[in-house]
Amino acid sequence: MEFTTILLEKKATHYLLTLNRPDKLNALNATVLQELDAALTIVEQDSANTCCLVLTGSGPKSFAAGADIAQLHEQNGSTGKSFAEFGQKVFSRIENFSIPVIAAVNGFALGGGCELAMSAHIRYASENAKFAQPEVSLGIIPGYGGTQRLPKLVGVAKAIELTISGVMISANEALSLGLVNAVCPMEELMMKVESFIDIVSSKGQLAVRASLDAIRASTNPSTDGMDVEATIFGSLCATEDFKEGTKAFLEKRSPEFTSR
Numbered sequence: 001m002e003f004t005t006i007l008l009e010k011k012a013t014h015y016l017l018t019l020n021r022p023d024k025l026n027a028l029n030a031t032v033l034q035e036l037d038a039a040l041t042i043v044e045q046d047s048a049n050t051c052c053l054v055l056t057g058s059g060p061k062s063f064a065a066g067a068d069i070a071q072l073h074e075q076n077g078s079t080g081k082s083f084a085e086f087g088q089k090v091f092s093r094i095e096n097f098s099i100p101v102i103a104a105v106n107g108f109a110l111g112g113g114c115e116l117a118m119s120a121h122i123r124y125a126s127e128n129a130k131f132a133q134p135e136v137s138l139g140i141i142p143g144y145g146g147t148q149r150l151p152k153l154v155g156v157a158k159a160i161e162l163t164i165s166g167v168m169i170s171a172n173e174a175l176s177l178g179l180v181n182a183v184c185p186m187e188e189l190m191m192k193v194e195s196f197i198d199i200v201s202s203k204g205q206l207a208v209r210a211s212l213d214a215i216r217a218s219t220n221p222s223t224d225g226m227d228v229e230a231t232i233f234g235s236l237c238a239t240e241d242f243k244e245g246t247k248a249f250l251e252k253r254s255p256e257f258t259s260r
Ligand code: COA
Pocket: 023, 024, 025, 027, 028, 065, 066, 067, 068, 069, 070, 108, 110, 111, 112, 134, 135, 138
């Protein structure tokens, strides 16, 4: 598939997906969401050969400045719900992705941009990054999962404060709230992401992916997370990776994992 609004690059250990509408601060229009969805399928189909997916925005100014307000303006009482549902569907795919997804937030992460970052498993931000859910300024609320994910990350009271005011916060405030994992100078952002991926890619990949499944179970109230954890733990004990990892430790050498 030929993409027009995103770039998808395969690197040695990971995929890099760049939102690519810098003249519109990488605002998320319907084409971006469709291409994002298609790119997720490509990465998923190649997930045996890759460790992580990185999401970022093109240009020095913005990760994504939200849903495309021109397209948003066209919505009405009969189209608005499905407009939100499509974004929710794509972002839920990211949250439930089989390999770790890292958002490298390189500037504005507003509205749908903040929601996209929150659907990733880990967020690293550049010092100039700014976060907000400014939808109330437009007479709406976050529609791509923001009302559900923000409270889990920052707590209910802070999520309400941010959502009903729409105020923009700095990368360092986002760090202090737990909205991002780390903040670094813009020029170091990709290096920081890549050195983290280097660590993850040296581990047993079956265990890395199983960690996502087990931790996700902790946020599902209808699931017995402890049972999920014990079941996954048990199934990993049957893998060659587990035998190799423990044997390598006892033999004082680095493990050679095969994902079997
Ligand atoms: N949807 C559509 N276009 C957007 C956009 C969005 N969410 N955010 C920015 N753009 C466009 C601008 O319209 C402008 O396009 P133009 O050059 O054709 O006029 C271009 O991106 C650059 O934005 P501009 O506003 O000129 O940059 P700025 O540095 O002065 O301000 C922001 C940056 C992010 C503060 C400002 O663009 C903004 O408030 N954007 C909307 C954020 C928002 O409410 N997002 C939530 C949507 S639900």
